[in-house]
Amino acid sequence: MNELIDLALGTLKARGCAGYVGAxxxxxxxxxxxxxxxxxxxSAATRGLRVxxxxxxxxxxxxxxxxxxxxxxxxxxxxxAELVAYADEDPYGGLPPEAERGVAAIDLKTDDAAFAxxxxxxxxxxxxAAEATAMAHDPRVSNSxxxxxSATRTRxxxxxxxxxxxxxxxxxxxxxxxxxxxxxxxxxxxGAWGTMARSLAxxxxxxxVGGEAGRxxxxxxxxxxxxxxxxxxxxxxDVASQLLGIIGGAxxxxxxxxxxxxxxxxxxxxxxxxxxxxxxxxxxxxELGSRRCDGEGVRSRRLEVIGRGHLASFLVDGYAARRLKHxxxxxxxxxxxxxxxxxxxxxxxxxxxxxxxxxxxxxHGFGVDLAxxxxxxxxxxxWVADGRVQHPVQEVTVAxxxxxxxxxxxAVGDDPLTESPTAxxxxxxxxxxxxxx
Amino acid sequence: MSEHxxxxxxxxxxxxxxxxxxxxxxxxxAERGTTRALSYEEGRVKSASESRxxxxxxxxxxxxxxxxxxxxxxxxxxxxxxxxRAALIADGAPSSASRLKELVGLPSRYRQExxxxxxxxxxxxxxxxxxxxxxxxADPRVQWVSCSIAxxxxxxxxxxxxxxxxxxxxxxxxxxxxxxxxxxxRRESATSGGGGRQGFEYFRRRSPEELAAEAARQALVxxxxxDCPAGAMPVVLAPATSGILIxxxxxxxxxxxxxxxxxxxxxxxxxxxxxxxLVTVVDDAAIDGDRGAINVDDEGVVPQATTLIENGRLMGxxxxxxxxxxxxxxxxxxxxxxSYASVPIPRMxxxxxxxxxxxxxxxxxxxxxxLYAVNFRGGSVDISKGDFNFNVxxxxxxxxxxxxxxxxxxxxxxxxxxVLRRVSRVGHDMRLSDGMWTCGKDGQxxxxxxxxxxxxISEMTVGGRA
Numbered sequence: 003m004n005e006l007i008d009l010a011l012g013t014l015k016a017r018g019c020a021g022y023v024g025a026x027x028x029x030x031x032x033x034x035x036x037x038x039x040x041x042x043x044x045s046a047a048t049r050g051l052r053v054x055x056x057x058x059x060x061x062x063x064x065x066x067x068x069x070x071x072x073x074x075x076x077x078x079x080x081x082x083a084e085l086v087a088y089a090d091e092d093p094y095g096g097l098p099p100e101a102e103r104g105v106a107a108i109d110l111k112t113d114d115a116a117f118a119x120x121x122x123x124x125x126x127x128x129x130x131a132a133e134a135t136a137m138a139h140d141p142r143v144s145n146s147x148x149x150x151x152s153a154t155r156t157r158x159x160x161x162x163x164x165x166x167x168x169x170x171x172x173x174x175x176x177x178x179x180x181x182x183x184x185x186x187x188x189x190x191x192x193g194a195w196g197t198m199a200r201s202l203a204x205x206x207x208x209x210x211v212g213g214e215a216g217r218x219x220x221x222x223x224x225x226x227x228x229x230x231x232x233x234x235x236x237x238x239x240d241v242a243s244q245l246l247g248i249i250g251g252a253x254x255x256x257x258x259x260x261x262x263x264x265x266x267x268x269x270x271x272x273x274x275x276x277x278x279x280x281x282x283x284x285x286x287x288x289e290l291g292s293r294r295c296d297g298e299g300v301r302s303r304r305l306e307v308i309g310r311g312h313l314a315s316f317l318v319d320g321y322a323a324r325r326l327k328h329x330x331x332x333x334x335x336x337x338x339x340x341x342x343x344x345x346x347x348x349x350x351x352x353x354x355x356x357x358x359x360x361x362x363x364x365x366h367g368f369g370v371d372l373a374x375x376x377x378x379x380x381x382x383x384x385w386v387a388d389g390r391v392q393h394p395v396q397e398v399t400v401a402x403x404x405x406x407x408x409x410x411x412x413a414v415g416d417d418p419l420t421e422s423p424t425a426x427x428x429x430x431x432x433x434x435x436x437x438x439x
Numbered sequence: 440m441s442e443h444x445x446x447x448x449x450x451x452x453x454x455x456x457x458x459x460x461x462x463x464x465x466x467x468x469a470e471r472g473t474t475r476a477l478s479y480e481e482g483r484v485k486s487a488s489e490s491r492x493x494x495x496x497x498x499x500x501x502x503x504x505x506x507x508x509x510x511x512x513x514x515x516x517x518x519x520x521x522x523x524r525a526a527l528i529a530d531g532a533p534s535s536a537s538r539l540k541e542l543v544g545l546p547s548r549y550r551q552e553x554x555x556x557x558x559x560x561x562x563x564x565x566x567x568x569x570x571x572x573x574x575x576x577a578d579p580r581v582q583w584v585s586c587s588i589a590x591x592x593x594x595x596x597x598x599x600x601x602x603x604x605x606x607x608x609x610x611x612x613x614x615x616x617x618x619x620x621x622x623x624x625r626r627e628s629a630t631s632g633g634g635g636r637q638g639f640e641y642f643r644r645r646s647p648e649e650l651a652a653e654a655a656r657q658a659l660v661x662x663x664x665x666d667c668p669a670g671a672m673p674v675v676l677a678p679a680t681s682g683i684l685i686x687x688x689x690x691x692x693x694x695x696x697x698x699x700x701x702x703x704x705x706x707x708x709x710x711x712x713x714x715x716x717l718v719t720v721v722d723d724a725a726i727d728g729d730r731g732a733i734n735v736d737d738e739g740v741v742p743q744a745t746t747l748i749e750n751g752r753l754m755g756x757x758x759x760x761x762x763x764x765x766x767x768x769x770x771x772x773x774x775x776x777x778s779y780a781s782v783p784i785p786r787m788x789x790x791x792x793x794x795x796x797x798x799x800x801x802x803x804x805x806x807x808x809x810l811y812a813v814n815f816r817g818g819s820v821d822i823s824k825g826d827f828n829f830n831v832x833x834x835x836x837x838x839x840x841x842x843x844x845x846x847x848x849x850x851x852x853x854x855x856x857x858v859l860r861r862v863s864r865v866g867h868d869m870r871l872s873d874g875m876w877t878c879g880k881d882g883q884x885x886x887x888x889x890x891x892x893x894x895x896i897s898e899m900t901v902g903g904r905a
Contacts, residue, residue, distance in 0.1 A: 090483035230670040367828035373628035380828035399902020437669030437902040
């Protein structure tokens with residue numbers, strides 16, 4: 003692959019362009035299972051190459067191709083060099099300075115050798131076993147759809163016209179279960195859970211994945227809606243992690259320089275209550291979001307994004323860094339492992355402290371306006387009165403102003419973080435309005 | 440007769456190899472395409488890009504089981520190896536494929552008066568500049584404008600073991616304007632866009648200026664908005680983009696894969712009343728030039744209009760070949776896929792609520808206090824329970840039969856069948872949304888269309904902050 007990168011960069015040079023090339027190959031396998039049987043098996047070995055040409059004044063154009071025969075690579079490089087004529091000069095374009103580039107000297111354990119000899123049937127069986135556990139959890143769990151397993155290995159190569167060469171590889175294994183429960187009245191509920199990891203050995207066992215899916219499928223039966231109005235809300239870690247993802251979007255360099263984020267002008271100010279500390283750490287061994295460098299070859303580093311409520315850094319790629327005059331952070335490709343630092347409150351403490359209000363276990367739909375800083379989503383969960391869970395809640399909405407909500411974070415749970423690259427513990431928050439009856 | 444990506448004799452060899460271990464059916468889907476895109480920010484072309492796709496997916500169906508493999512080569516040895524990988528799903532004696540026969544008389548639903556390949560890069564840039572200039576001219580509060588144009592040309596050849604052999608050349612145009620406006624410390628952003636399976640004549644119908652002015656209008660109106668009230672109330676849906684309600688509340692639930700597996704809330708209800716008698720829902724592939732139009736589906740079935748609900752009664756589902764065989768009904772031409780890398784599944788095309796007879800103004804006038812929902816960002820649905828939600832980007836209060844103040848941050852939620860039973864007025868002003876929607880299912884994105892006339896839902900739960 004490095005020869006193809008040299009070929010593409012050489013072609014650009016011959017046409018008077020600098021530039022960079024990213025190439026990747028991907029081996030993937032997935033199986034859908036349903037009611038104890040394999041339903042669909044997919045497999046593929048694919049690759050792609052992207053040539054970005056930089057012309058005079060950092061005019062930028064790129065071309066991608068799935069065909070990586072030398073003739074095709076030369077052709078897309080020539081096309082990219084041709085296309086730069088149509089782009090305008092851009093004072094913020096170009097490559098990151100060499101001093102910023104490099105690969106962190108650490109084994110992140112992202113590439114599991116188990117991929118090569120993977121027993122695919124065994125992984126599909128894990129999904130089937132998890133499905134069986136979910137179905138056995140409760141007699142009302144009676145149907146299944148879209149359960150499955152997958153394994154992928156991706157390799158990346160990156161090269162620039164000024165000599166950087168980076169090569170990385172990563173594996174991902176996972177399986178998941180989606181089951182449907184139906185009660186005597188014909189009411190249906192869905193429960194889903196899964197596990198995903200960089201190494202095969204790190205996957206959670208089928209009994210735990212299936213049990214969780216089964217539990218989730220039946221936990222909503224007997225739901226009621228609640229009256230509309232303002233209420234204190236406890237976001238379970240699954241939805242708290244989604245809120246964290248929204249914050250990640252609001253501090254991404256692209257949204258900031260376009261002014262399309264409510265946090266655009268907030269660097270250095272208190273944007274959240276002082277119980278909130280958020281770190282993006284690409285150097286955690288074995289985690290899904292880990293990487294030794296970003297997509298532009300900028301060295302990865304641990305970065306405190308919000309420290310005790312103060313916004314300390316945006317997540318920038320090279321373009322946003324130059325444009326915002328912000329230090330390089332290594333975020334071409336977005337956040338890595340974005341984590342809200344756990345606090346000390348147990349789940350029971352949080353429920354007690356919630357007093358009367360809504361536990362949200364699921365958000366539904368999009369409902370986020372990053373520019374205005376508003377969130378408005380469908381929600382389900384449980385109603386709590388006097389520190390005790392009363393009944394499941396569905397078909398309600400929760401809405402709020404993100405500035406107020408971040409300031410309104412009262413307590414942070416001590417829950418273990420999930421496998422997801424963006425992970426938060428449960429959060430107790432003031433400032434949501436509930437829409438129900 | 441068209442130029443095929445793979446010859447019929449090669450496809451026959453691949454189908455034979457795919458069925459060498461048995462199986463009920465097999466197909467080959469080959470695709471070659473180019474997408475060109477330009478992005479424009481701050482009065483300059485920020486980037487130009489072009490991407491080239493080439494690949495072949497081969498599928499073997501054996502009972503309810505599917506084997507799928509794909510490759511990014513057109514050479515025969517690689518293709519045969521890909522067929523053998525797909526064939527691993529079966530393990531019996533070979534089954535045979537019918538002799539391929541080219542489908543003739545394919546409809547022509549993407550005529551281009553000003554073909555995309557004839558448009559120059561300079562012309563594309565000029566359109567972007569016109570849009571950007573117009574958005575900035577709309578109001579000094581407009582701080583940032585991003586515009587983009589992307590168009591693609593895709594050639595697909597499909598060969599099916601039942602004998603269908605067809606090649607379809609599919610153009611797609613998409614133009615987008617995003618505006619960020621600022622007033623004091625408040626920021627608002629809005630997007631407007633459109634396009635479809637058509638050429639540059641699209642801009643005769645909607646000019647870059649019109650799209651830009653619309654994006655600016657939607658952003659600026661939010662500065663006058665008050666917080667949306669929360670709770671249950673009547674909702675009037677404005678025509679066109681509100682069709683997302685039909686897409687989420689009904690469309691997905693009627694996709695045959697969910698119904699064959701008994702997981703949809705509409706499973707087993709064909710022939711029953713599932714909606715108000717005012718509700719007729721159609722999924723139509725034959726709307727010329729629409730983003731959701733297709734001449735042939737991705738399994739080689741020529742699709743037409745499919746009536747899903749007629750005057751409240753459920754008429755049928757959206758089928759792909761697999762579901763139609765297992766459920767013993769005719770395929771409806773809804774087998775679609777994102778690309779050669781994906782198995783076809785039942786997907787919508789252009790889904791709309793048919794026009795009624797009410798005067799739109801009368802519908803609004805009939806509401807004492809409620810919400811008038813005009814534009815939407817997107818939505819989703821839980822298939823089993825039928826609960827859907829959608830996020831409203833532009834809405835107004837209705838007070839005493841009049842549309843009054845804009846509201847911000849509204850979300851609508853509800854249960855599909857329940858909301859369809861509460862459709863109490865349907866206007867005569869059915870309009871299709873401009874082509875900007877991509878539907879997501881099983882991780883595959885698929886271009887779709889949608890539409891709706893002015894419609895009153897007697898009660899829906901509205902999410903907001905007031």
